[in-house]
Amino acid sequence: MSTELFNLTPPLVPAGKPEDLLLAGQALAASLSPLDNSLAVFVTNAPTSQLSKRPPGEEQPIYFSGIDAVPSSERRLFITDTLVIFAAFQNLIKTSRDKDPEWLQSDQNHTVMRKLAIDYVNFIKECWIHASQPAPRPDGPLQFSGDHYRSLYTCFSLFVVLYLPEAGYEEAPVGEExxxxxxxxxxxxxxxxxxxxxxxxxxxxxxxxxxxxxxxxxxxxxxxxxxxxxxxxxxxxxxxxxxxxxxxxxxxxxxxxxxxxxxxxxxxxxxxxxxxxxxxxxxxxxxxxxxxxxxxxxxxxxxxxxxxxxxxxxxxxxxxxxxxxxxxxxxxxxxxxxxxxxxRRQDLLEVVDRVLDDMPPDPTNIEDLVHTSLFAGKPVEALLHASQLDRWLSAHLADIMEALSLIENLTYDEVSIRDQHILAYAEYLHSDPALWRITVDYMYSCGNVGQERGDEVLVRIPLRLKSSTSHGNEGKIRAGNVVGVLKDVNQTCFDYRREAARRTVCKIAAQTLVREKDYGLAVSYCSSAEDWPGLGRVVDRVLDEYITSGPASFAQYASDIAPSLHNLDIRHSSSQGVFVHRLMFAVRYSNFQQLRIKHDLQNAALDLIAMFRDDVAPKSWWAVLLCDSVDLLQHRSSLLFSASGAAELLGKLEEISTRSSQGCGGDYLDILARTIQGGGHKEALDRLKTVRLALARYYARSAVLSS
Structure with missing residues (x-):
């Protein structure tokens, strides 16, 4: 058993007796949350234990623990405001690389980088002053003390003094500064x-x-x-x-x-x-x-x-x-x-080495160790100490250090030194799901590995699309093809050109919307994600409404997806066209049902025949459409079908009968059978007999009227 102990509240075993858990044939397991970087710790049966185990039905507590403390209000303000400076710095780097990699080292860019670094220093100073104000505080106790921000202030300002002098003063004496x-x-x-x-x-x-x-x-x-x-x-x-x-x-x-x-x-x-x-x-x-x-x-x-x-x-x-x-x-x-x-700055190392031999730094003071590394010209070591002080500090120092070529763009498992510290800070931000926008901003600045991590964050953001919130703020922001948080996630994907992530998010949104029976938006998001199988599943759910809720409900739901059909190019490859064809059928069939409900029977009859002739109706729905035709065939005021139309119906009926007798009834009768309570293929064939009878009577009436 591991010698590492976990102090759980409430305790699982008496204090000082961790072996009781093993004697019970159990062990601790942990699962990482997909939403943030928290852990769920729980008891499970030890797989190799031969000892007695607790009853499987016995309730066991689940312990939730965050790897990092969620940023408090004042810390969140610090994070969001310094992001503005970080974004400006990234924009400078991107612009420089697009022009000329060497342009980054120009005096003009050096001046801008110094200005942005001083912006960091000034903002840290403001936070230090704010955090040093005497209690009481209306927003509650501070998560980080004023002394913590003072340490960030001293470290970052020292970095500016040593590594970001004014342009043209790189070789100037540094003592007075x-x-x-x-x-x-x-x-x-x-x-x-x-x-x-x-x-x-x-x-x-x-x-x-x-x-x-x-x-x-x-x-x-x-x-x-x-x-x-x-x-x-x-x-x-x-x-x-x-x-x-x-x-x-x-x-x-x-x-x-x-x-x-x-x-x-x-x-x-x-x-x-x-x-x-x-x-x-x-x-x-x-x-x-x-x-x-x-x-x-x-x-x-x-x-x-x-x-x-x-x-x-x-x-x-x-x-x-x-x-x-x-x-x-x-x-x-x-x-x-x-x-x-x-x-000069480059000669400072010799002085530092001499002094530190007699006056070493305090090994228990992380701030002092950061100062020592910066004075000694050891930026990589300074970053390691800075990460112990605050991952914010190491991340933003590393970002500037790489731009100044103070740290090489070396990789460790495909992650550079700079990216290691940025990603570590982003993982800390991930402790608060509400900070997902900032989290991915930092992740997406870190090459392929950071982009992959950012994608994983985006696809796990709760989209909050459930209709149970329709009376709250989430319900108010539903509009068109944009729904609440989903709009922000989509925009982030567009901003960072993360098309694969955007499509995954759209697929997830579509699945949620289908469960909420918001089929119109579901189809829209399937189309946006180019998820054609998903589109087919949405259409199937809409068609199922005909079976479970009847023609009126089906027509209403299907009318919601009709606008999406106009936005699709039906000339797709065969793999995509199958699903778009199914969508077309659902829309056409809903139009037919709406005509019936409005008693526009003549046009309903024309639509029915057109669906067969245009090969829009799937074979699995032929039997249902033929049953729908019974009322139209039996219409007493007039003959709604032409002779060729009636012949079309008879031909489909004969094909179903013939293929069913050859053992292919499942291709034609399954859906009709589902509309019959407790019915199967036999009952479906019996139902089709009414269609045959209606057709026979229709032909008889037609013969009488034409004589």
Whole structure:
């Protein structure tokens, strides 16, 4: 027995005794729902067990379990709104491939992709802000916390910074962008801490002063740094006062890449600025050891760390970050600002490897692992971690990564890396059948495998065509050849050119409509699906109405299918023509019955003979039509049939009699026999004797009137 246990509610066996199920000769089985990705778990007899089994009639519970939690209202909003961006991205890819595969890598397309990626980031930000609002919430508790959306926000925005820079800036230094990303998403030092220190008369006496000032300088928060360096003008040490004034000027004048039109000018300004920092270091070193303390701390050591950061000394940057409780991300960002201001994206990997040797990421923090993989230039690994965080994230990152050629279009069992993550997200969406449109949108973007899966979703969507809903909304949307959900499914098939799926859906709809006796729409959908055998079955059901409900009901039902006949080309191949021919008979026969009901007997007689002469009536219905002719033959006011018409009837009657005597009665008598309660072929032949008698009398009357 497997060691894996299932906690079921209510329990099947006492807690801690799973072997009782085996002792009862039973096992658990599961069935996947065709509607969504939920499971039905139930008890079944173990096929190989020789132990006693429970009675077959004993009731057993069925446990329903969803593989994924159905998206809640706020999550559904997130899914539907980001679909708009995904669809725009797919349209861009399709347009590019239609023009030229290399055109996708153009600056113009790169700009559009960056814009769409930023749209993702901005929308995630909005969701994060919404999810972070304090309770209570009118729409109930959140399915995903604000912190979850914050994680998506940090990951996606980092991806944009590292892999989707502005066109023309791919080779530009990345340090300042990384620091800006860090300051936006991981705020340190805190605003509250700065407010506290600024409220003090002598903030340097507070134990958090130097750590705050160091962190503010490290993060490039120049306004806060300059403010507190100027505060040091009131420090008892004159040496520190002078150095603080120089530091404030130094921080204010630090070159920023965004202020230069050319990187060469930025690099030149950075070297000159570094020379000034070195001069400040020389000035600091001249301060005697005894003057480097105040009553609270060794201010010289503290200031030396800050100067070491400005000097770009990597070992000091890393040590200071460790002492401040910062992680590897802060070291890498500071490295690009102070240690190597010209650090490019492609060179970041070397820095990351060096830093991670001493400051590894948190293996329990999936968000941090995504960041690590993105910094380290490992997009495939980043996707794997992102899928653990949220399949939405891995799907949409993979979509952009493939377009940027960050991941190769490698296949695993005919599914590319990108498609694997998109399909995994689509399977999650499939947990909610109401999201079928979005589910197939993602599936149909994934090659042949995704298209096949999308087809399977479409053909299993409940069409809700039952007449029991006719008093509700579903009944109101019935119109013409379009019925509710079926219209949307058909449109989706047309949009994605899934003709085979569309025909299957039409066949399913036709079967449902037949059960509801909506024969007109059933024939229409059979025709649309080119399901000619299905069309034949619908016609047979209509003809059965004559047998079960009588001529009036049959005529009404058959009149519903008459319009479909005008839309069909009767010049089909023989295999299709047989079924269309049957439809033609049903319509012609219903017209005949309606003429009888209206007492338009002359035209009814003409129609009857025309059905025989045009070879419209199947042989199986000849006997029924001959019985219908009795009343017309016995009409007292006038002779409704011509001599040739009566001869036509007699010829059909003789053929039935002859072929029945030769053992082929089933071809001619089965349907007539069904109209006779408890009747068979013998009773059907007896019924046809009345036709022979009516014909004999008709000929007699005809002879008398013509003499």
């Amino acid at each position: 990384l620091m800006e990303w860090l300051n936006i998403h991981f705020i340190e030092p805190s605003t509250e801490e700065g407010d506290h220190l600024s409220s003090l008369k002598s903030p340097w006496e507070d134990e958090s002063f130097w750590s705050y000032l160091t962190r503010a300088t490290l993060r490039g928060l120049s306004k806060a740094s300059v403010f507190f360096f100027k505060v040091l003008s009131g420090h008892p040490s004159e040496d520190l006062q002078q150095l603080a004034e120089s530091m404030a000027s130094m921080i204010t004048s630090q070159p920023r890449l965004q202020n230069f039109s050319a990187e060469r000018d930025f690099a030149h300004a950075s070297r000159r600025w570094k020379d000034k920092v070195k001069a400040l270091r020389v000035e600091m070193d001249q301060i005697p050891e005894t003057d480097r303390y105040d009553d609270f701390d060794n201010w010289w050591d503290r200031l030396s760390d800050i100067v070491g950061i400005l000097e770009g000394r990597g070992e000091i940057v890393q040590r200071v970050c460790e002492e401040l409780g910062a992680d590897w991300k802060e070291v890498c960002a500071a490295w690009g600002v102070f240690v190597d201001p010209r650090l």
